[in-house]
Amino acid sequence: MILLPHVWWLPALLALVLLIDAVLSLRPPKFIRDCLDGVGFPREWWWTLLVIKTTAVVGLVVGIWVPGVAFAANTGVIIYFASAAVAHLRARFTGKEFWINCLGMLALAIAVQVLSVLP
Numbered sequence: 001m002i003l004l005p006h007v008w009w010l011p012a013l014l015a016l017v018l019l020i021d022a023v024l025s026l027r028p029p030k031f032i033r034d035c036l037d038g039v040g041f042p043r044e045w046w047w048t049l050l051v052i053k054t055t056a057v058v059g060l061v062v063g064i065w066v067p068g069v070a071f072a073a074n075t076g077v078i079i080y081f082a083s084a085a086v087a088h089l090r091a092r093f094t095g096k097e098f099w100i101n102c103l104g105m106l107a108l109a110i111a112v113q114v115l116s117v118l119p
Contacts, residue, residue, distance in 0.1 A: 022050055
């Protein structure tokens with residue numbers, strides 16, 4: 001099992017993107033509001049996404065030095081965006097928000113996971 005990322009800047013890049021996403025989610029711009037409303041995610045639960053994204057950021061950064069943490073955090077990010085993709089498909093909300101925001105982030109998280117553990 002891979003315990004530390006071979007390329008430290010990949011989890012750092014994913015952490016930076018998630019941090020920007022979390023900061024944007026404090027006062028969601030139209031494309032984030034459209035995305036969450038489009039899948040029917042209740043507004044009173046939007047705060048949970050901030051907690052999830054911030055926790056992932058911390059895990060990815062700490063995991064650069066602490067064995068196994070970045071791998072676990074990255075796995076959580078993959079599960080988060082895979083779940084978001086399922087929510088989009090179930091809601092039949094497959095516009096540009098789905099392709100760019102959701103699948104783009106899922107692809108980035110998968111790429112970081114794969115490239116971080118390759119020797």
